[in-house]
Amino acid sequence: MDITKKIVIMVTGCHAQPDNHKECERTWVPLLREMGFRVITAVGNPKLDEVGIMTPEDFENYYTFIDKNTIQFNTFDSKDGLFDKSIKLPSKWVLEETKYEYYFRIDSDSFVRGDNFLKMLEENFQMSPDLDYLGCCLPWCGWNPHHHNRLYICRHRHFGAGCGYMVSRRAMRIALDKMRVLQPSEFQADDWVLGRAMWENGIPLIHDSRIYFESKHKKIIADYNGIGIPDISDKDSHLAIQHYMNGHMEDAIKKLEL
Numbered sequence: 001m002d003i004t005k006k007i008v009i010m011v012t013g014c015h016a017q018p019d020n021h022k023e024c025e026r027t028w029v030p031l032l033r034e035m036g037f038r039v040i041t042a043v044g045n046p047k048l049d050e051v052g053i054m055t056p057e058d059f060e061n062y063y064t065f066i067d068k069n070t071i072q073f074n075t076f077d078s079k080d081g082l083f084d085k086s087i088k089l090p091s092k093w094v095l096e097e098t099k100y101e102y103y104f105r106i107d108s109d110s111f112v113r114g115d116n117f118l119k120m121l122e123e124n125f126q127m128s129p130d131l132d133y134l135g136c137c138l139p140w141c142g143w144n145p146h147h148h149n150r151l152y153i154c155r156h157r158h159f160g161a162g163c164g165y166m167v168s169r170r171a172m173r174i175a176l177d178k179m180r181v182l183q184p185s186e187f188q189a190d191d192w193v194l195g196r197a198m199w200e201n202g203i204p205l206i207h208d209s210r211i212y213f214e215s216k217h218k219k220i221i222a223d224y225n226g227i228g229i230p231d232i233s234d235k236d237s238h239l240a241i242q243h244y245m246n247g248h249m250e251d252a253i254k255k256l257e258l
Helices: 020-026 028-035 046-051 056-060 079-097 114-127 169-178 184-188 190-200 249-257
Strands: 007-012 038-045 063-067 070-076 102-107 133-135 150-153 164-168 205-208
Touching (some): 007 020, 020 028, 020 249, 028 114, 038 079, 046 070, 070 079, 079 102, 079 169, 079 184, 079 190, 114 205, 169 190, 184 190
Parallel strands (some): 007 038
Antiparallel strands (some): 063 070, 102 164, 133 164
């Protein structure tokens, strides 16, 4: 089966500024669609942010398509809705309304390099045909970011970063049953809440460093002893997804076209 038909990709965005998903639509998203992937932008409902509360009807009628490529989930459009619109409601929609085998969540400030992305998926499915959970491990364990590494991790407090992670239908079912928000701040930390449900239920993360959570535009970890941060737009880059592009996606796509 064509691997592009197994996966639905959602770019988690919002109506408010900065609406990074529009930059994604101008750059890498059309290229993935040309490759055969179904790519949807996922947003929340800004009216709920104004009201500040949700009703039983909001949960019953939990989604609507604004257009063919934009799904609006009936949750907060702000960061308080990240858990709902990134993992809880997309999983519910995939399981109830589609036959996709996998859901790939990508943050709207992440840039995807199509050739490396497809290669990463093909290699991981070849090596782990029954994989359930794929992403870039946090906390980062001191690996050199310029070198590709891949390993299984199922440890307490280790989870796939929100810049981009993929879950199978099996993992989604477990997640919907076992995920729990223990404090208000966790509504803004979908990756952490999902990761906790995964490690607590013995679902290993396949860590693949081709998904990377920082860039030269926003450094999270200090400069790796002077070796610098890899750039997805470099010709020989191994990266498939890079986060914190901070408005530089069009520069990256132009550089890749040269």
